[in-house]
Amino acid sequence: MLLSTILKPEAVKVIASASSKKRLLHDLGDLAYSAYGAKPEAAVEALLERETLGPTGVGHGVALPHARLADLDRVVGAFILLEKPIDFESIDRQPVDLVFALFAPEEAGVEHLKALALVSRTLRESALCAKLRANNDPSTLYTILTASQGAQAA
Structure with missing residues (x-):
């Protein structure tokens, strides 16, 4: 499996x-809708x-x-870089600025x-992560995320 898939x-x-973790989850729901057609309300509810x-x-x-959604037919992702980190109740108590959400069909187990x-x-x-944080262009971020894996596979 490749990130580009x-x-x-x-x-x-x-x-x-983002003003809060909840607001960020709403942004992820909107991104899942615009990129994949997932119902934003269902995505936010499942993430929460x-x-x-x-x-x-x-x-x-x-x-x-990550969350499971009824209206998807495959696993999809959404990535957000926050210029100003927020509290995400992380295990190390550090604020979060790199957020990669996954949305999977309800029946997707192993995938x-x-x-x-x-x-x-x-x-x-x-x-x-340092490269991601040093860039604020979405297409560059996409390339960094997907190219790194290509180099590993080679």
């Missing part, structure tokens, strides 16, 4: 600031519900919110887990 260039966005199980801030300024592992591995690379 789950992430469209139009699902990458830079946001100057998942966050009640435990925060998806994984540390080092990275959050990986959802594979995608989550892939995104987690990718955003665990400190050099890649």
